[in-house]
Amino acid sequence: MGQKVVFIGAGNLATQLGKALYTAGNEIVQVFSRNIDHARQLARQLESSAIDDIRQIELSADCYIFALKDDALPAIAAQMPTTDGVWIHTAGSLPVSVLSEYKEDVGVLYPLQTFSKSRNVSFSDIPIFIEANNSATQQLIESLARSISEEVHVLSGEKRKYLHLAAVFACNFTNHFYTLAEEILQKEHIPFDVLKPLIRETADKVMERSPREAQTGPAVRFDEKVMQRQVELLSNDTLRKLYWMVSNSIHDHSL
Amino acid sequence: MGQKVVFIGAGNLATQLGKALYTAGNEIVQVFSRNIDHARQLARQLESSAIDDIRQIELSADCYIFALKDDALPAIAAQMPTTDGVWIHTAGSLPVSVLSEYKEDVGVLYPLQTFSKSRNVSFSDIPIFIEANNSATQQLIESLARSISEEVHVLSGEKRKYLHLAAVFACNFTNHFYTLAEEILQKEHIPFDVLKPLIRETADKVMERSPREAQTGPAVRFDEKVMQRQVELLSNDTLRKLYWMVSNSIHDHSL
Numbered sequence A, B: 001m002g003q004k005v006v007f008i009g010a011g012n013l014a015t016q017l018g019k020a021l022y023t024a025g026n027e028i029v030q031v032f033s034r035n036i037d038h039a040r041q042l043a044r045q046l047e048s049s050a051i052d053d054i055r056q057i058e059l060s061a062d063c064y065i066f067a068l069k070d071d072a073l074p075a076i077a078a079q080m081p082t083t084d085g086v087w088i089h090t091a092g093s094l095p096v097s098v099l100s101e102y103k104e105d106v107g108v109l110y111p112l113q114t115f116s117k118s119r120n121v122s123f124s125d126i127p128i129f130i131e132a133n134n135s136a137t138q139q140l141i142e143s144l145a146r147s148i149s150e151e152v153h154v155l156s157g158e159k160r161k162y163l164h165l166a167a168v169f170a171c172n173f174t175n176h177f178y179t180l181a182e183e184i185l186q187k188e189h190i191p192f193d194v195l196k197p198l199i200r201e202t203a204d205k206v207m208e209r210s211p212r213e214a215q216t217g218p219a220v221r222f223d224e225k226v227m228q229r230q231v232e233l234l235s236n237d238t239l240r241k242l243y244w245m246v247s248n249s250i251h252d253h254s255l
Helices: A012-023 A036-045 A070-079 A135-146 A157-187 A192-205 A224-233 A237-252 B012-023 B036-045 B070-079 B135-146 B157-187 B192-205 B224-233 B237-252
Strands: A004-008 A027-032 A049-051 A063-066 A086-089 A106-111 A128-132 A152-154 B004-008 B027-032 B049-051 B063-066 B086-089 B106-111 B128-132 B152-154
Touching: A004 A012, A012 A027, A012 A036, A027 A036, A036 A049, A063 A070, A063 A135, A070 B224, A086 A135, A106 A135, A106 A157, A128 A135, A128 A157, A135 A152, A157 A192, A157 B157, A157 B192, A157 B224, A157 B237, A192 B157, A192 B192, A224 A237, A224 B070, A224 B157, A237 B157, A237 B237, B004 B012, B012 B027, B012 B036, B027 B036, B036 B049, B063 B070, B063 B135, B086 B135, B106 B135, B106 B157, B128 B135, B128 B157, B135 B152, B157 B192, B224 B237
Parallel strands: A004 A027, A004 A063, A027 A049, A063 A086, A086 A106, A128 A152, B004 B027, B004 B063, B027 B049, B063 B086, B086 B106, B128 B152
Antiparallel strands: A106 A128, B106 B128
16 A cells, blocks of 8 residues: 655655655655765665665656755756656745646645654654645645645645744744753853753643743833843843844734 | 741732642732732632732731732832741842842742743742842742752852843743744634644754754755745744844854
């Protein structure tokens, strides 16, 4: 019942999606990366073979999954030989049409999660958003997605790009403020560990209420003296500007 | 073994700290708030009595816990009658000395967590940072803190203010980016629920690795086209400025 899959790309997303598809019984026939070491590292985990020359690509797979930096995708797609199967990209911000110039049956499989090579995640509750340029292709992508997740939704590229934007705010930007917090503590020789219960509770809180309702702290209660004192502790103008910008935005969004 | 405690303030922190101290066997003899309804609402939950006139305060308690907006603390402290016991404030950014003008035995009990009235939290793993102006007072505050938490640390006010700053970044700012993400999705009629596995994983990830190592997304891999496309989706200049500011900061902090 599994499908024959080729991965184009061997980064964070390819690694975790590849492992999930492999574990679900799909066959990962090949892993391409311009860096052969990266291709080999992933291929080894998927009982697959590694290539760094796109012309050597296996032509008879069911799915070709592009898991590349968005900037790199068009150039690699243009170099791809003519193959069987469907071409699928995994980019939140790119339309399905970036592939249709080169291939008839194309689609998107966008898992809404943050992936690192060395941290395994359970795919079963990860929402996967799919799109395709025809219904047979959509069915194939849907069955592939359903082999790993119970949360598969069809979503247009127009909406997907907003979803990707929201994910950047909720994950990457959020994680950056963890990073800045860690930096502040490091200078004072306070271990980051003390923040962990707070970070966990901040995330847990929005599982049951809107983040707007969950907000606390000096900015939302507009405790100006605290904000003034805090901004003076920051080590440079960029951080001070960022502090005011986020604090004012919190206040503007308060209930 | 419990202590007799008076709460000055009936907000989020007073509510959760009051409940924890009450459950741990301390007696909450009185709750003061300038808003008598707020005082009553909390007093009811703590088998306590409510007042809105600071002159009616019970004089023979062991601890007087000030849980007020920082801006309001000095004025209320100045109006307090002479009492027995120790005076304790709960503010991350204020020195212990804001109370010592009015009272001999003073200290700080700062629980590092985000509190809302209607969401109960378990105090046992919440780090509590204490400070006092003499060792007998420190012992009393420590025993009070240990009645509710296993993570009690002595920390100077100099360091505590950096801890509070880090907490604002890791909690309030982080939560604000959840809020902005929710706003982006609302406009597209996509439920906030789809982000929950991502929010959970983003927090879980930093339980085991540094947030700097955990970072993913367009800014850290400097995928300029994605960033350019994303910024165009934002509905106003403030958000666009914020997007670039955070993205550049992510890039500057990348490994």
